Amino acid sequence: MTRQIRNDSELPELESDEILRYSRHLILPEVALDGQRRLKGARVLLIGAGGLGSPLALYLAAAGVGTLGLVDFDVVDVTNLQRQVLHGTKDVGRPKLESAKDRIRDINPHVHVEGYPVKLTSANALEIARDYDVVVDGTDNFQTRYLTNDLCVLLGKPNVYGSIFRFEGQASVFATEDGPCYRCLYPEPPPPGLVPSCAEGGVLGVLPGLVGTIQATETVKLLLGVGEPLIGRLLTIDTLTMQFRTLKLRKDPTCPACGTREIRELIDYDQFCGVGAAAPKEATLEELTPSELAAKLKRGDDFDLIDVREPHEWAIARIPGARLIPLGTVADAIASLDPAREIVVHCKMGGRSAKAVHQLQAAGFARVRNLAGGIARWSDDVDPRVPKY
Amino acid sequence: MAVTLHLPTILAKLADSRALEANGATVGEVVSEIAGRYPSLAPRLRDEQGNPYPFVTFYLNDEDIRFHGGFAATVADGDEIAIVPAIAGG
DSSP: OOOOOSOGGGSOOOOHHHHHHTHHHHTSTTTHHHHHHHHHHOEEEEEOSSTTHHHHHHHHHHHTOSEEEEEOOOBOOGGGTTTOTTSOGGGTTSBHHHHHHHHHHHHOTTOEEEEEOSOOOTTTHHHHHTTOSEEEEOOSSHHHHHHHHHHHHHHTOOEEEEEEEBTEEEEEEEOOSSSOOHHHHOSSOOOTTSSOOHHHHOBOTTHHHHHHHHHHHHHHHHHHTOSOOSBTEEEEEETTTTEEEEEEOOOOTTOTTTTSOOOOSOOOHHHHTTOGGGSOOOSOOOEEOHHHHHHHHHHTOOOEEEEOSOHHHHTTOOOTTOEEOOGGGHHHHGGGSOTTSOEEEEOSSSHHHHHHHHHHHHTTOOSEEEETTHHHHHHHHTOTTSOOO | OEEEEEOOHHHHHHHTOSEEEEEOSBHHHHHHHHHHHOTTTHHHHSOTTSOOOTTEEEEETTEEGGGGTGGGOBOOTTOEEEEEEOOOBO
């Protein structure tokens, strides 16, 4: 069960100020001096410095993990601050890696941070992860999750997994020598658009704190070789009912990654997940820009503007003249719409409205267009008084 | 056999409930009954051929049904089925 990361003789010594700093660890028999030296000698790679990456980086740094690798190419956005406690208001607009380094240095100057300001891809992942002991999956999309999983299986490194959505979270430890991997749990991702992102579907700000600290706990356990990590178990958390369940995971002998091992190298994960340029095109989607819509409204063109967001989003911001028909009710509303009239559909960013456009086209509406970039781009391009959220 | 089906938040709104009571001899029969009762939930539970999706895992009493015959897994009175769809937020 236990996993020895390095021989004790190779482990770095603690300096006297470190002995004082880590005193609450050193008096735990399960950690003690050798365990703390093991943490100091450890290298942990965090994929993502966002919601999950924030508590991970903070706690692993405080705990004295010697080297933290951070992969994130994003800059801090004001909408991140509701949950990404690694970054502060003063950091808005800065690369996340820079604010993360500042914060980690303040928490524990003994920690060495290696930053990778890139998107993790099949081309760079093996090179980046090769020298780490544990990889922690704190990403926000299916492509990088499958990439991280396959990377860990190929390199034989544990994958400390966490994932969140709205009020619910999952955590597990994948890709250990005898344990299952992410593909054993979910052989294939859902088709793009079926599961909304946190930007579209929302997420409780505290939730990544819960799940990320569980990942940090599992990482420390793996490094110390103590306890029973979440290998072969999926922890599910429902914060609304505050129910934690532990479900059994099995290694799938037919799994192409860890079972048959037919996946011998990293693949094209955009294609695997059906996104990006490699994805098959749906029916043609005609779009217009917010500036073009503004010109149409100004001219007094005769058309219907339909907003397919939810009522709670409508309450935050709206485009004048729009009619609210939430996406889930479009089918019922079709009878009240004239298929011969010109229709423009919008949502927050353009994803849900594209679905509504296809739905209307399938119902025989010929003159339907999507507002590119949704009300968010309307706010950028046309009317900044419309609040962004 | 009367069993309880636990839905995640994202699916619970389609059934107006987080836990549903249903009957059937297998997980597949239970899912069919629920799908008949809640047509908008049906396509989220199984594909057009009535098979489970690779991105939605069904647990029967905390065991993945894929290792117990999939939808053919038999259920007993009082069993609990949990649906755990793939999520990717972080």
